[in-house]
Amino acid sequence: MAEAKMPLWEVFIRSRTGLAHRHVGSVHAADAEMALQAARDTYTRRGEGLSIWVVPSAAITASDPAEKGPLFEPTASKIYRHPSFYEIPEEVGHM
Amino acid sequence: MTTIHLEETPHLTYVLRLADSALVLSHRLSEWCGHAPMLEEDLALTNIALDLLGQARLLYEHAAALEGHGRSEDDLAYLRDAPQFKNLLICELPRGDFAFTVVRQTLVSAFFHPFWQLARSSTDRTLVAIAEKAEKEVAYHLRHAGAWLVRLGDGTEESRRRTLEALDTLWPYTGELFEVDEVGEAMIEAGIGPDPASIRPVFEDTLDRLFAEADLPRPAPTWMQTGGLRGVHTEHLGHMLAVMQHLPRAYPGARW
Numbered sequence: 634m635a636e637a638k639m640p641l642w643e644v645f646i647r648s649r650t651g652l653a654h655r656h657v658g659s660v661h662a663a664d665a666e667m668a669l670q671a672a673r674d675t676y677t678r679r680g681e682g683l684s685i686w687v688v689p690s691a692a693i694t695a696s697d698p699a700e701k702g703p704l705f706e707p708t709a710s711k712i713y714r715h716p717s718f719y720e721i722p723e724e725v726g727h728m
Numbered sequence: 729m730t731t732i733h734l735e736e737t738p739h740l741t742y743v744l745r746l747a748d749s750a751l752v753l754s755h756r757l758s759e760w761c762g763h764a765p766m767l768e769e770d771l772a773l774t775n776i777a778l779d780l781l782g783q784a785r786l787l788y789e790h791a792a793a794l795e796g797h798g799r800s801e802d803d804l805a806y807l808r809d810a811p812q813f814k815n816l817l818i819c820e821l822p823r824g825d826f827a828f829t830v831v832r833q834t835l836v837s838a839f840f841h842p843f844w845q846l847a848r849s850s851t852d853r854t855l856v857a858i859a860e861k862a863e864k865e866v867a868y869h870l871r872h873a874g875a876w877l878v879r880l881g882d883g884t885e886e887s888r889r890r891t892l893e894a895l896d897t898l899w900p901y902t903g904e905l906f907e908v909d910e911v912g913e914a915m916i917e918a919g920i921g922p923d924p925a926s927i928r929p930v931f932e933d934t935l936d937r938l939f940a941e942a943d944l945p946r947p948a949p950t951w952m953q954t955g956g957l958r959g960v961h962t963e964h965l966g967h968m969l970a971v972m973q974h975l976p977r978a979y980p981g982a983r984w
Binding site: 675 | 766
C-alpha cells in the first residue's frame with residue numbers, strides 16, 4: 634500500500650559540467666516532481682550537484698545475479714582487451 | 729542568565745522583526761526532525777529550517793551591529809523574553825500536523841519570496857546581501873511547500889480535510905504579513921524595507937495559482953490577528969522559547 638503510493642526512484646547526480654550523471658541512491662516519492670525535490674534535499678546537501686535525474690526504479694531492467702557466470706565470466710580470459718599491452722609513445726603524454 | 733534590553737531604533741526594530749520571524753519559524757520546522765512522515769521529508773523540512781536559521785543569524789548579526797553595544801547574535805536570540813520578540817504570529821504557532829506545516833510554509837514563503845526580491849534594492853547594503861541569499865532559498869521553500877499543498881489539497885479525502893482545517897486556522901494570521909506601523913512607514917520612507925502593498929499582488933497571484941491547482945477554495949476575507957510585531961504574542965511563544973533558550977540561559981557561554 635505505502636509502496637504503491639510512494640514508489641521508489643533511482644537518483645543520478647552530475648557533479649561537474651562534462652562528467653556523466655552517476656547513480657547515488659534512491660528516494661521514495663509520489664511522483665517525478667516530488668522525487669526530484671527529495672533527491673535535491675537528500676543527495677545535494679553538501680554542494681554535490683549541478684544536475685539531477687530521477688528514474689522510477691520499476692523502469693530499470695536489471696541482470697539476474699544468478700546469471701553472472703554466463704554473463705560475465707567469459708571476459709575473464711580475454712585480458713588482451715585491457716589497454717595495458719600497448720606502449721604509449723612519449724609524445725602522447727598522459728592519457 | 730539575565731534578560732537583555734535593547735535600545736531600539738526603527739531600523740533595529742525592523743531588522744529584529746525579520747530575524748525573530750526567521751528564527752521562530754526555523755525552530756518550529758526543526759521540531760519535525762525525526763518526526764516527519766518519511767525520511768525524505770524529514771531532510772527537506774530540516775533543510776528549510778537551516779536556511780531560515782542562516783537568515784536569522786545574518787539578521788541578528790546585522791541587528792547587533794546596528795545597536796552597537798558589542799552584543800552577539802546569540803545574545804539577541806537567547807537572552808530576550810517573549811514580549812521582546814517581534815516575530816509574525818504565524819511563525820510561532822505550534823507545528824501541528826504535516827498539512828498545517830505545509831500550509832504555513834506556503835503562505836509565509838509566498839510573502840517572503842517577493843519580499844526578499846524587492847529587498848535586493850534596499851538602501852541598507854547589509855540587507856541587500858542577506859536578500860540575495862534569502863531570495864533563492866525562499867524560492868525553493870515556496871516550490872517545495874507549494875508542491876505539497878497541491879498534492880494534499882487534491883489528494884485523499886483526509887489530506888484535503890486536514891489542509892482545509894489548517895487553512896481555516898492560519899488564514900487570520902496572514903493580515904500581519906502586510907501590516908505597516910510607524911516602524912514600517914519609516915523603513916519604506918528611508919528605502920530600507922519594501923512596501924508590503926507592492927508585495928500583495930504577487931502574493932495573491934501565487935496563491936491563486938496554487939489554490940486552483942490544489943482545487944482549494946480561496947479563504948473568505950475575515951478578521952485578522954495582530955500583535956506579534958509589537959511583542960504581543962500567543963501563549964505558544966513563551967513555551968517555545970523556554971525550550972529553545974533553556975540551555976544558553978542555564979549554562980551561560982556553553983560551547984560544543
